[in-house]
Every structure is written in structure tokens, then in C-alpha cells.
Amino acid sequence: MSAKKEPSVWHGFKAFLMRGNVVDLAVAVVIGAAFTNIVNSVVKGLINPVVGAIGTTSLDNYSSCLSSSCHGGHGIQLMWGSVLGSALNFVITAAVVYFLMVLPMARYLARVEAHRKAREGTHEVIEVTELEVLKQIRDELVAQRGTPGRQER
Structure with missing residues (x-):
């Protein structure tokens, strides 16, 4: 082995x-x-x-205190303002990227594609199976030989 x-x-x-x-x-x-x-x-x-x-x-100063007092570094503070500020910053950044970059680029690419298709003309793609291609080849060979039908062996 x-x-x-x-x-x-x-x-x-x-x-x-x-x-x-x-x-x-x-x-x-x-x-x-x-x-x-x-x-x-x-x-x-x-x-x-x-x-x-x-x-x-800035939302960084907004927080909530879970303990009885939150002065200085003592106590348990939830800094929900920072989280909310980061989430808003993300949404704003995503909106800027989408509306100022992605959407105009998609529209431009669609126009370029439409222009290319119009220039080249629309070509219809016909899918042909392998069996159909072989039948067409057979028929062409029979036609070239000049025999009226298919000969079987």
C-alpha cells in the first residue's frame, strides 16, 4: 500500500x-x-x-450610566453616541459612494453597452445541439455527393 x-x-x-x-x-x-x-x-x-x-x-458625548455614578473613569458607561455616530457615518458614506459613484457609473456603462449594440446591430444567438450540427453535416455531405437519399450500411 x-x-x-x-x-x-x-x-x-x-x-x-x-x-x-x-x-x-x-x-x-x-x-x-x-x-x-x-x-x-x-x-x-x-x-x-x-x-x-x-x-x-458629534454624537460622541452622548452616553448612559449603568452604575450609580459615572464621574471621571469610574462607573459603567454605555457610549451609545459613538456607536450611533459610527453607524450614521457608515450610512452617509455608503450613500455618497452609491449616489455619486456607483449609480452614475452603472448608467454610463449601460449607455456604452447600448451604443455598442446599436453600432454592431443585434445578433440573435441560436443555440444548436450537437446532434443537429451532425445532421446538418450529414445532409451537406449527401448533397455534395449528389445522391438523393441517405444510404445505410
């Missing part, structure tokens, strides 16, 4: 790194990091001042 040698961890890691989607992911992370600065600037420079005009610019 021969024991089958399993691939080493190093070979598995190399195979993982050589996959195409790892490189795509690395490019996406780099572009995402650069894009983060744009989104943060829009949120800090445009969105947060508008939200601050309506209410408060």
Missing part, C-alpha cells in the same frame, strides 16, 4: 497567490484605499456640515 503524499503548505500558498482573483483583490484594495480619501473629504466637507446644521456634529 503506497501512501499518497499531500501537497505542502507552501505549495498551497503559492497556488493561492497565483490565482487571478488575488491580484484583482489587491488592485481593488489599493484603489479602495485611494478612493477612501475622496469619500472622506466629501463626507467631512459637505455632508457633516449639513448634518451639523440640523443637529449636532
